[in-house]
Amino acid sequence: MTVAPAVEAVELAKHFGANRAVDGVSFVVPSGTVLGLLGPNGAGKTTLVRMLTTLSVPTSGTGRVAGFDIREQPNDVRRSMGLTGQAATVDEILTGRENLKLIGGLYGLSRKYVRETTEYLFDRFDLTAAADRAAKTYSGGMRRRLDLAVSLLAAPPILFLDEPTTGLDPHSRSGLWEVLRDLVREGTTLVLTTQYLEEADHLADEIVVVDKGRVIAAGTPTQLKDRAGQASVVVTLTSAADLDDAAELMRSQSPEVHVEPGSRRLTAKADGLGDMTRIAAVFESSGIAIDDLGLARPSLDDVFLHLTGHRAEVLPGADPTTQGVPQ
């Protein structure tokens, strides 16, 4: 049996006058997986999500959500998905609880269901203590969680998230990632947009890189990293005194060895795990003590630079050394 994909974009395009915000984008999201739409500001990610969630009418092309056509069956699409927009669109004057009551009323859900589900979601998202406070008193992270609770009230099988962690501090961000991973474990399909490579790398099964309204690359995070160039084996010695011996040893295994003078670290181009285990075995038998040995793939940032010619955004508060920030 073939299973229909949860979300599908078919040559989707949206033109605002001469501006081709989205210019023929296609992708498929299998049920129960996470698609990351990655791209810089203004790449067309939000417009894509707005079209797939029926907020914006495509100039051409179409899409399907839960098997329903976004042009022909918009109300069925709206019944099958939840949306958490870029600006947390909660009603600031209503309390957290009232926000869910409002949306429950608009879905036509029973009062009993809304009451019980609100308890459940607030408990899960750590909002119970703030449930009866006006949403304008919430912190950024709480607002996002409330927005997410609102989107999840009707337990949609498919959830769209437009830059869900933009503007959040690192703590709130990792909390939200946790929540999203739980949803995926329960079988929810996620489509999320992000400017952050780290976020796409953490959450997405499949990444579609968008720039200037077009898809410039697609694949799993590993596939994309492989495209940016070769992997390498990085060896950290216990003592810097062994540097020359170690370099000679590695040259016997790899044609291109790089030694960082004054450090304990050597790098060798490698084709993959096979090369790594071979080098590990050679060190094992040589008796040179090592602290660490590992395979380093190019970061997604290298991929991004390679594909778009410019660097991606760096997560605010992230450790720059793990992000490959230009020096």
Next chain:
Amino acid sequence: MTATEIAPAPRRIRPEISPPTLLRASATIVWRNLVHIRRMPEMLLDVTVQSVMFVLLFAYVFGGAIAVAGTDYKEFLLPGIMVQTMVFSAAIVAMGLTSDLQKGIVDRFKSLPIPRSAVLVGRSISSLIHSSIGVAVMAVTGLLIGWRMRNGLLDAALAFLLLLLFGFAVIWLGIWVGSLMRTVEAVQGFMFTVMFPLTFVANTFAPPESMPSWLRAIAEWNPVSAVTQACRELWGNGLPASADAAWPLQHPVLMSIAWSLVLTAVFAPLAVSAFRRRSRD
């Protein structure tokens, strides 16, 4: 292929979603707007404290200086100032709509399986409730300072119905402006620039007979004047329009209904298409 075959069973069971009727969806949005008013009573200042203030200011500051044939100025004033309050519903609806569009609330509503017109209907009904509070406050203030409805219950009620009908008609203008403009500040500036001449170049606060003839013609054909004149006659506040007044003032009840229909016919299509256009992108 149906949706249930696609999604692997989540731990939580999907609830029964029964897409609400226009009535239920609009009622939910009205509930939300009324909670806003309850939370921020200062939103009602324009129709509570200000209503009392304007009635008293006009009655006692201008009242002595403006001579009105056949009646006391307070009697003349009340119908006019109530019509003005209803006309300002357009500004209230426009500001509310722009604010919801700006904050993404309208997007949230549009992502739900509800009739899209519920956003407008809900907004309109809550604005009419808002303005009606103002009219009620003015009526009570008026009764306290000597204004009376002298022609019985039926005529009195008919006048209030005409006010509501006219309020409903001008709300389309508000939705049109609210859908076209980007910020609440812009809406506020624009609406007040339009609303003040619209409600002052009329028979609301002074008899048009004393205006220059070209201005008097505008004032007498102003829809606001017909509604004001209709209320005055139904409540027994002063004399019928003078014999040389323009035709609409000779048939004010009929013209109040006609103007309301004409305004709706002109502005409703403009409003709906502007809102749709705004909602397509």
